Amino acid sequence: MNFISLLNKWYKKNKRPLPWRKTSDPYNIWISEIIFQQTRIEQGTNYYNNFIRKFPNLEKLALSTEDEVLHMWKGLGYYSRAHNLFFTAQHIYKDLEGIFPSTYSEILKLKGIGKYTAAAIASISFNEKIPAIDGNAFRVYSRFFNSEKDISKSSTFNYFFNLMLPLMPDNPGDFNQAIMDLGAIICSPSNPKCIICPIQVDCIAYKLNNQKILPIKSSYKKITELNIHYAYIKCHREILIIKRGYNDIWKGLYEFPKFKDIHEIYKISNTYTTTHKLTHKILHITISEINLESSEFYTIAKALNATILDKKQLKLYAFPKPLDFFLLYN
DNA sequence: GATACGTGGTT
DNA sequence: TAACCAAGTAT
Secondary structure: OOHHHHHHHHHHHHOOOOHHHHOOOHHHHHHHHHHOOOOOHHHHHHHHHHHHHHOOOHHHHHOOOHHHHHHHHOOOOOOHHHHHHHHHHHHHHHHOOOOOOOOHHHHOOOOOOOHHHHHHHHHHHHOOOOOOOOHHHHHHHHHHOOOOOEOOOHHHHHHHHHHHHHHOOOOHHHHHHHHHHHHHHOOOOOOOOHHHOOOHHHOHHHHHOOOOOOOEOOOOOOOEEEEEEEEEEEEOOEEEEEEOOOOOOOOOOEEOOEOOOHHHOOOOOEEEEEEEEOOOEEEEEEEEEEEOOHHHHHHHHHHHOOEEEEHHHHHHOOOOHHHHHHHHOO
């Protein structure tokens, strides 16, 4: 039996019962694929369930607002995913008659969808024979073929893509998901469980005992540090918030007004500091609480073009994690 | 092709 | 603990 048959047999018995596997509707598959970009199953599963409950189909998503979508995405990270998801839902609804594109090349044109996600949707929802290469697949293929190519290079993606393309079986969706499940359950990054691997017999890295040093991945991310000083401006139960732009972190989320020298102007009644670590930067955040009389409060709200928010309405707005945490106790 | 983009779990 | 990493994409 070849490795594809062995893998298929293994997958039928061992596939994980994940919620989005109950359907092949491209809408559901699309949502799941976006949520799970760079995101663990354990972290994203509740988000998937909540998202589908709130937006059960493409029309419901397209007719919502970006703030509603961001609110469902709050805490998940990589917020451009939510921004692009909403954009693409509206594009399909308005320009494509609400019909999800059905081929790899058409799906690839959609905003927020790259080569991996397009292949996943095309193979799972439309049975197109196209390899979906994510981090799991990179690892499995690197070991199976004993490849020492650097998986952070785009040329390596093309290498595996072209290698697997002619090998794709008649059930490409199951095959792609089987590779991913194998990578998650058996062919794990550290301590791969080669002893119980269904395709061990054909795995060249196992034969050469290279499984622990593969895949090769060059990576060095420079971490920068940044100070952010927020003014938490209050008037009784009302506070000021501002929506962030799209060129930086926390795209489209809400935050407090930012100041450099707020202490020189107003009286600070409380100060809260925290350190928040992203993958690529460390944020030193200071939040200064300032209580104002209503006339001054409304004047500064206007000057800052800030949104005045009754704290009872907090649930309608998406805040980044550290501010969400702060608001929980203030 | 290199870098920016979150959050939380693992080693 | 710091580094690494998880169903990647846009620029």
